[in-house]
Amino acid sequence: MKALLHRLRPTIRVRLTLLYGGLFLIGGVVLLALTYFLVRNSLSPSGPVGQGTPGTPPSGTSLVVKKGVFTELPPDTLISAREAQHIIVRVKDDSQQEILDSVLTQGAIALSVVTAAAFGLGWLFTDRALRPLHAITETARRVARSHNLTERIAYRGPRDDVKELADTFDTMLERLARAFDGQRRFVANASHELRTPLAINRTLIDVALRRPDASDDVKRLGESLLVVNGRHERLIDGLLTLADSENAVTDTSPLDLADVAGHVLDQAAAEASSRGVSASRALEPAPTAGDPVLIERLVQNLVENAIRHNHRDGSLSVATRRRAGWAELVVVNTGPVVPPYEAETIFEPFRRLGTDRVRSDRGSGLGLSIVRATARAHGGTVTAEPRAGGGLVVTVRLPAREQARPAGCGAASGGTRAAPDGASADQRKLTSLQM
Secondary structure: OHHHHHHHOOOHHHHHHHHHHHHHHHHHHHHHHHHHHHHHHHOOOOOOOOOOOOOOOOOOOOOEEEOOEEEEOOOOOOOOHHHHHHHHHHHHHHHHHHHHHHHHHHHHHHHHHHHHHHHHHHHHHHHHHOHHHHHHHHHHHHHHHHOOOOOOOOOOOOOOHHHHHHHHHHHHHHHHHHHHHHHHHHHHHHHHHHHHHHHHHHHHHHHHHHOOOOOHHHHHHHHHHHHHHHHHHHHHHHHHHHHHHOOOOOOOEEEEHHHHHHHHHHHHHHHHHHOOOEEEEEEOOOEEEEOHHHHHHHHHHHHHHHHHOOOOOOEEEEEEEEEOOEEEEEEEEOOOOOOHHHOOHHHOOOOOOOOHHHOOOOOOOOHHHHHHHHHHHOOOEEEEEEOOOOOEEEEEEEEEOOOOOOOOOOEOOEOOOOOOOOOHHHHHHHHOOOO
């Protein structure tokens, strides 16, 4: 019941219009009543004439006066002074009553017309008064869609409540931008600082393993340390990628999700075969635009996640299509049962299912976080739903674009897709990342 009442509650524009129109109507009614009493008091009251009742002709007279008009007057009738006075009084009373009735009737009609006009003008003026609030709302929506915290309302108006609200919102965006920039810089700087000692550790371990006098215990220990070191390197690279993918994408290139998915599936075929996972594809054209390196990282993370979190002799299917203005990528895999309440939490950084947190062979727990951050940076969405019997159905939607297929681009069935100019270093870095 409360939800129904909440939905039926009028908007602020309707409430303000009703308020303005209601106040005008109340003021008009008061003014009309005041005018009525002033007009009535300004008219001279009828006093008694002779011995009869005011306005009543003497008995025996066949004279009838209605609203100041003689409706019956016997022919050749002489009217006395007293009868004439009564006629004048009656005509005066009828005229006064007619004037008062006219004031009420015509005043009510005029008040109705002006009140309707007041409601219409109130509706228009309320919309104009609420335009600054509409600008604030639209800015908030754009920031939520694009994650571009550099945008500001920059409202230029009088120093009033709306100006204060807009300035407060701009201040909040500025503080959020500084906070997010500081967080990204911290992650990037910390990751860069940690890569150097990890690279030194890997070099020292390699040198120790290559020594001729290294015992079997030393070699087994060195191999274990290399696994741990490699996991830490992948974790740091994942943090760098996550920090980069959370920024709004400004430089985009046309691409087709079908080409990217076919290229990634060809690269992952060996790993899928070694784990006994069969992969199928249904790649229809799904043109979009974005950073090719990040989009490929997105698809690669989803495919690798579907392979590694799967049963032996399981299955994996990848489909692309264009639907309702979106370029869609759907990845379906078999695997362990995922509780519905955990379908959303798996996109959080370092979040794994069950006891996967203690396992290092399945990645660092940043793969799906990178997927969601990349999709949002491109103005898209990503959702995950548990599959009946185990596994997940992950759907990525990116804004569709009309594009001409680039020359030399790999077909949907596979092929090598060249990295864009100036992105080869990033391509090599991102290709080495693991989830």
